[in-house]
Each structure stands twice: as C-alpha cells, then as structure tokens.
Amino acid sequence: MSAYHPLTAEEAIQLAKSLPGRFPDQAELECREIGDGNLNLVFHVTAKHSDHSLIIKQAVPYAKVVGESWPLSLDRARIEREALEMEHSLCPALVPEVYGYSDEMAYTIMEDLSEYTIMRKGLIEGNSYPKFAEHIGEFLARTLFYTSDLGMNQQKKKELAGRFINPDLCKITEDLIFEDPYRDSPNNSYPDSIADEAEALRGDTELHFEVTLLRHKFLTQGQALLHGDLHTGSIFVRAESTKVIDPEFAFFGPMGFDIGAVIGNLLLNYAATPGWAADPKAQQLREQRLVQMSQDVWNHYERNFRQLWNADLLDEMSRTPGYQDHYVLQVLQDAAGYAGCKMIRRIVGLSHVIDIDTIADATAREAAQRKALAIGKNLVRHHRSIKSIDDVIELVKQASGNEVSI
Numbered sequence: 001m002s003a004y005h006p007l008t009a010e011e012a013i014q015l016a017k018s019l020p021g022r023f024p025d026q027a028e029l030e031c032r033e034i035g036d037g038n039l040n041l042v043f044h045v046t047a048k049h050s051d052h053s054l055i056i057k058q059a060v061p062y063a064k065v066v067g068e069s070w071p072l073s074l075d076r077a078r079i080e081r082e083a084l085e086m087e088h089s090l091c092p093a094l095v096p097e098v099y100g101y102s103d104e105m106a107y108t109i110m111e112d113l114s115e116y117t118i119m120r121k122g123l124i125e126g127n128s129y130p131k132f133a134e135h136i137g138e139f140l141a142r143t144l145f146y147t148s149d150l151g152m153n154q155q156k157k158k159e160l161a162g163r164f165i166n167p168d169l170c171k172i173t174e175d176l177i178f179e180d181p182y183r184d185s186p187n188n189s190y191p192d193s194i195a196d197e198a199e200a201l202r203g204d205t206e207l208h209f210e211v212t213l214l215r216h217k218f219l220t221q222g223q224a225l226l227h228g229d230l231h232t233g234s235i236f237v238r239a240e241s242t243k244v245i246d247p248e249f250a251f252f253g254p255m256g257f258d259i260g261a262v263i264g265n266l267l268l269n270y271a272a273t274p275g276w277a278a279d280p281k282a283q284q285l286r287e288q289r290l291v292q293m294s295q296d297v298w299n300h301y302e303r304n305f306r307q308l309w310n311a312d313l314l315d316e317m318s319r320t321p322g323y324q325d326h327y328v329l330q331v332l333q334d335a336a337g338y339a340g341c342k343m344i345r346r347i348v349g350l351s352h353v354i355d356i357d358t359i360a361d362a363t364a365r366e367a368a369q370r371k372a373l374a375i376g377k378n379l380v381r382h383h384r385s386i387k388s389i390d391d392v393i394e395l396v397k398q399a400s401g402n403e404v405s406i
C-alpha cells in the first residue's frame, strides 16, 4: 500500500528538520502553504530569527484548480524533480537546487527563492529586467541543445526520453492549448463581451489547419527535453538574476514550444499594457520594452545555440553546410506559432493570466483580450512564412494596430 498522503504543515516542518545541515539544530521552524499555481502544494519552511529556509513542493493526485474530478498522476513530481536536476546541471545559476525528494510521497525539497519576484507580477508592476533576455536565452539554448540529438549521445537520449514520458501533463497541453479554443469545450471560459471572438475561432478552418500542424509537431517531434510550461509565472526574477521553476510538464518535444511560451507570455503582458499604464508615455515605454525583450529572447537564444552547435556538435551529419541555418529557422517558425497558440488559449480557454484578467477597467480589459487574440492569430496564421525575428515583430505590430518603434 502506498504511503502517499498530502503533507500537513507540521509534517513539512519535521521533513525540513530531518534534512542534514539545512537548519541550525535548535532552530524553531514555521511553515506556510503558499501554492498559488493550478496543480500542487508548496510549503515554505522558515527558521525563526535566522535566514535559513526551504521549499517543499508536493503533487496532489488531481488538478488542484479543478478538483478530484480531474485525476493526475503523482509521477509528475518525479518528472519535475528530474527535469529540475537536469536543468540545474546545465544551468546552475538559473535553476533552484534540489535538496531532497520522495517519489512515493511525490515531493521535492528545493532552494527557497522567496527573495525573487514571479516575473508575471513584476511585469504587471511595470518593472524592467534588463538581464532577463540574456539569461533565458542561455537557459533555452543550453537545455535544448544538450538534450537534443545535436548535443547528447543519441542512444542516451532515447533512454532519457523514456524517463520523461509524461502522458497526463502532455494531454493537458494537447487539449487546453491545441484543441479546446477551437471547439465548443466545457473547459473554455471567456466573458460574453468577446463571445464573437470565440465563435470566430471555432469557425476559422484556415487557422485550425495551422494549429493542427503545430499540434502534430507537439505530439510527435521529440527534438529536446522541454521545460514544457515556460510562462512568466514559472520564472522568478530580480534585477541581476533569473531562476526557472516548475518543469512538471517536461517531455521530449519541439524546441520552439519553450521559446514560444516565453515570447507569447511577454506579448500577453504587452497586450495588457494599456490596462496598467494610464500615462501614454509610460505605456509606450513599456510596450517598446516588451517587444524589444521578445526580440532579444530569440536573439540571445540563437546566438548561444549556434555557439554550442559550433563548439559541441556530436552529430556528424549535422555539419552539412546549410543545415544549421535550416534548423534554426524551423525553430523560429515553430516558436512564433506556439507563442500564438499560447496567447489564444489564455484568453478563451481554461486558466487565464492575471496580466489581462485583473485589469480593473472593463473596456481596457476587453481591448487587451482582443489585442492578444489578434496577435496570437497573426503569429499562428503566418508562422510558416517567417524568415527572421524581425518578421515576428512585424506580425505583432501589424496585429496590434499601433506603432511600436524599437
């Protein structure tokens, strides 16, 4: 019989105490459950009168946001922990350290990042993160290159892929991102004010064709080990430092999905900007910064990825002249398409983003929803003809209906 049960705060404290070297012997520990995500429990354990602390993240056997009617495998905790360890080994400065775990109890004990801000909140507050694009570009390039057939032994990659078969969490993405927004699904949720947009999405078969191509790639292309859910709520930031958390959707999939997740979420915040910055000058500055950041994320990714390819390529056939350019362009096109899909799902599907949903003024909120959908659709529709990141930005500007000079 399994020993699994959801931890109490007291049990989390006992667990923290039992970890050697993490707290002074006589420390008086306190614990709070702080999970604000859709799926898991997160315990924050701190020592009174000291700066020692840690996080215990535990999966529950269902999707917390929906309830027990949506069962989910506890194995996702192992997958998240192994992905965190892999990402930390490739990018130690950009991923929290794992201190301990239990697969049976589905928990991971890790470094406390409470001194950081969740990026989605920071962006809503209008903060700028000048190092972010450089950091996330490095994270994307290193994790994707070294887990692909380019940078990892190909037999080892096949074995590793077996550890990251993640059917429950992939099914969430397949349904919520690539299907529900385009049909009449009980999972969908949107206000009456944009019912016309939702109806148009359901009838747009040309758009469905492009989404189906992206969905097929997601289902079949085991290009690299992905984070799988790299939105701005899964990234902690400070002015000088960035940390990626929450890779429980990790699996071997198309590289562009992770890159597109970052860019799509920056663009969701971009679409929301008029709802947060009343002053036109401040609004313009924020918009320019977000568009520039989206462009920089790609540019840093591409520069790092090409450097790794030129220095550490294991696959001999991939030295064929022209192949690197072909490969990188495919990833860019995928990233643009996936960014668009991610934007659309956050407006009409299950699980929205606070960047848009918490805009107080109803007119500004609706305008943000419509702008996000326009950008998302434009990226999906045209992703296969994109030739450069400038083309991506052009599609964003075109759909925004306003000038964004960067």
Ligand SMILES: Nc1ncnc2c1ncn2[C@@H]1O[C@H](COP(=O)(O)OP(=O)(O)O)[C@@H](O)[C@H]1O
Pocket: 034, 035, 036, 037, 038, 039, 040, 041, 042, 055, 057, 096, 110, 111, 112, 113, 114, 118, 233, 234, 245, 246, 248
């Ligand atoms: N390592 C950490 N340090 C500090 N806070 C964390 C850490 N990991 C998670 N949290 C907090 O818990 C919240 C939910 O965590 P997350 O991993 O996104 O859970 P879920 O998988 O349920 O989405 C985060 O938004 C953050 O506030």
Ligand SMILES: CSC[C@H]1O[C@H](OP(=O)(O)O)[C@H](O)[C@@H]1O
Pocket: 037, 038, 039, 063, 065, 066, 172, 173, 176, 229, 233, 234, 246, 350, 351
């Ligand atoms: C029913 S899960 C919906 C949604 O939640 C996940 O996000 P997070 O774990 O960060 O809360 C993921 O984006 C899923 O698509």
